[in-house]
Amino acid sequence: MSLKISVVTAVFNRAGTVAEALASVQGQTWPSVEHIVIDGASTDGTLPILQAHRDQLAVLVSEPDQGIYDALNKGILRATGDVVGFLHADDLFEAPGSLAGVAAAFADPAVDAVYGDLVYVRQQDPTQVVRYWRAGRFKPGCLEQGWMPPHPTFYVRRSVYERLGLFDTRFRISADYECILRFLGRGGLRVAYLPQVLVRMRLGGISNESVSSMLRKSREDYAAMRINAIGGMQALLRKNLTKLPQFVRRAPDTV
Structure with missing residues (x-):
C-alpha cells in the first residue's frame, strides 16, 4: 500500500490564487494524496471556486475560524493520511514530483518528519524568485542558533500530532515556529532533509506585512523559545540575520 499524504490548505479571501494552489495539488504524480x-468563510468569491473543484477535494469546510492556525488544526484533525503537510492558498509545489520525493523519504520507517527548500516568489509572477531558502541539514544545537526549516515544506x-499536539493558537504569527521547536526539540523527532526546492511561496504573508507584524513575530518567536527552553535573544537575532543571504543566494533552475 502506498503512503497516503494529507495536504491541508487554509484559505481566506484568496480568489485570485486559490485555483492555482488546487491545480498544483492535483498535478502531483504521487497517487495517494488527500x-x-x-x-x-471567504466573501470575495473564493468559495465558488472551491465548490467548482469539490470533486477533487477530500474535505471542504467553510466557516469562520480564529485565524490560520485554528484553520490548520481543523484540517489536521480531519486528516486520514499517514503524513500531513500544508500548501497555503497563495503557494505552489515546485514540481509535479514534489510529494513523490517526500513519500520516498518517508519510506524509511525511522523518519518522523521530512522537509526541503523553499523559494519566495513575487505575488503577481510566481516564476520570479525573490528569496531562496536553502534549509540545510538538521544538526544538534542548530535550534539554539535560530535555525528552522521552511514550514511550508515540513511534512510530519x-x-x-496525536502524540505532541497541534498548533498553539495563542501564537497568532509564530505557531509554526513553536510547533517546530516542540517537535524537533522536546519531541526529538528524527528528520530527513530533501536538498531540493519543494514549494514556491508568494511574498506578502502576515509576518512581514507591516512593522508592527514583524515586531509581534519577534516577540512571539522569543516566547516560543522560552516555552520550549531553546535559545534566547542571541538565537532570535541569529534567526533574523540568517534570512539576509536568502536575498542573494541563487535558486536552482526551475524543474
Missing part, C-alpha cells in the same frame, strides 16, 4: 481545504507523520 486534499483538505479549510475556508474561513500524523501520529506525531
Whole structure:
C-alpha cells in the first residue's frame, strides 16, 4: 500500500490564487494524496471556486475560524493520511514530483518528519524568485542558533500530532515556529532533509506585512523559545540575520 499524504490548505479571501494552489495539488504524480481545504468563510468569491473543484477535494469546510492556525488544526484533525503537510492558498509545489520525493523519504520507517527548500516568489509572477531558502541539514544545537526549516515544506507523520499536539493558537504569527521547536526539540523527532526546492511561496504573508507584524513575530518567536527552553535573544537575532543571504543566494533552475 502506498503512503497516503494529507495536504491541508487554509484559505481566506484568496480568489485570485486559490485555483492555482488546487491545480498544483492535483498535478502531483504521487497517487495517494488527500486534499483538505479549510475556508474561513471567504466573501470575495473564493468559495465558488472551491465548490467548482469539490470533486477533487477530500474535505471542504467553510466557516469562520480564529485565524490560520485554528484553520490548520481543523484540517489536521480531519486528516486520514499517514503524513500531513500544508500548501497555503497563495503557494505552489515546485514540481509535479514534489510529494513523490517526500513519500520516498518517508519510506524509511525511522523518519518522523521530512522537509526541503523553499523559494519566495513575487505575488503577481510566481516564476520570479525573490528569496531562496536553502534549509540545510538538521544538526544538534542548530535550534539554539535560530535555525528552522521552511514550514511550508515540513511534512510530519500524523501520529506525531496525536502524540505532541497541534498548533498553539495563542501564537497568532509564530505557531509554526513553536510547533517546530516542540517537535524537533522536546519531541526529538528524527528528520530527513530533501536538498531540493519543494514549494514556491508568494511574498506578502502576515509576518512581514507591516512593522508592527514583524515586531509581534519577534516577540512571539522569543516566547516560543522560552516555552520550549531553546535559545534566547542571541538565537532570535541569529534567526533574523540568517534570512539576509536568502536575498542573494541563487535558486536552482526551475524543474
